[in-house]
Amino acid sequence: MDHDLAILGAGPAGLAAARTAAECGLSVVLLDEQSTPGGQIYRDVDRVAPLRGDILGQDYTEGRTLTQSLTTPGITHITGATVWAIEEGQRISYTREGRGAQLSAGHILIATGALERPMPLPGWTLPGVMTAGAAQILLKQSGTLARRAVLVGCGPLLYLIGAQMLRAGTPPLALVETQTRGDSLRALRHAPGILRGWRYALKGLKMLADLRRAGVPRHTAAHDIRITGTDRAEGVEFTAKGQTRTIACDTVLLHHGVTPNTQAARSIDIPHHWDARQACYQPQTDAWGGTTLPTVHIAGDGAGIGGAKAASLAGQIAALDIAHHAGRLPIGDRDLKARPLLRRLSAERAPRAFLDTAYPPFAQALTPDDSTIVCRCEEVTAGDIRRFATMGCNGPNQAKAFGRAGMGPCQGRYCGLTVSALLATANGQDMDETGYYRIRPPLKPVTLGELAAMDTAQDAAE
């Protein structure tokens, strides 16, 4: 084995796990697609915090305490590495700078984080339509801001990017929000959770107050939302309070929650189950992030959405368990070190039920109109998927054969949940019965040239 532990993803879970594992004496290799550590939430934080920390806020700049983890001796950080295969739970194939490479490790921690929940609306494939997460990445890494943007969807991230745009001097034109008064009332059942997470609640209220003071209009309980334009987004049309209106804009930022990025875990056949409250599939993990494969753990949002702080705690907890299984940490020490972390993790997760209920996914984007494209890559519509169901298509993998849904380069990342939901409804099955696309390597496209240039341990031995 080249390393005791290989970690996929240098976000909060991966960084925190790397430090904990290295402190336990493990040799750690951390693979990440980006050139700097931080994941999406702390994207490029070391360089950017001094440049525009005032715009991005303290929740972003404090990510530097995590990136400092990499100074712990025993961690090798491989940047710009696109992982495309995991085999036998111990061997990882990846591409870096146009060359394929492989490494092996006794244990693997998947810390690949979250993806934006797909939000198929009429017109969502037009240039000028992006995810709210994309707007945040543009602002963090590049200092790039949309001049005339409308924010569409629901949830705290929408308020955060709105507040950041405001601080940067380019406020959004409007917020078109999909949550209803009924959602807010239902969420009150989980009020004790939000009280435990009162710091988050206060931040949310502060951001909303800032947006209101700046005169950014908010339209709530919006429905029948469509993006207008022919070659690019020109406006957002929606109905709210019985009134239909259109807001002209250049950019539309979509968001109605994030979901675990399960591609890597699915590629090695770790079982996944539907979580009704978070409305997503989650890999089956134990309290330590352990999976059905003894050498593979999963930590952070990739195991279930909990946010950055929860992810870093889960990363530490998984690393302690891995250190134990690697024979470097007696079980008593593992449990002793994990106890305060598990307590803090429970506190971090406390507001989730409130947030998930107050800002549920936009119903009309979960069951789009027939004419709406659901698979962006292959341009397959919701109507196509429903038609496949009437022709006997009973699951997402068959849908590939019926009409190529999920077979484009994104490999179902932005249509998988929608296709499963459409087929489940059409066939009167639940989400577990319907299942999800079977994910097979390569997880990301790899060229023959990159394979031909592959360095392998075998070559080195010869």
Add this chain to the structure above:
Amino acid sequence: MKTASFETLSESRAEVPVTFAGQELMLPEGANLAAALLAAGITTFRHTPTSGAPRAPFCMMGACFDCVVEVDGITRQACMLTVTEGLTISMPQEGADGS
């Protein structure tokens, strides 16, 4: 020319020449390529092979593949590339001159 839909806060990077679909552009060296093209006013990065519909960056994190462009004959995600001097970028399956 219409004002770009995006603007970039100053980072005092040196600008270098690149070509996109036959168009000469000056972009900040070392910047994220997708972000730099958006800020330069590029709205369409490619056309889909199925219907020819225009597409542009959507996720900015290497997941959606909507921002793919062609560099040295290989399709790559613009959001995962960095601006370098003399970069010649074309839309996939379309000529370097934009035809």
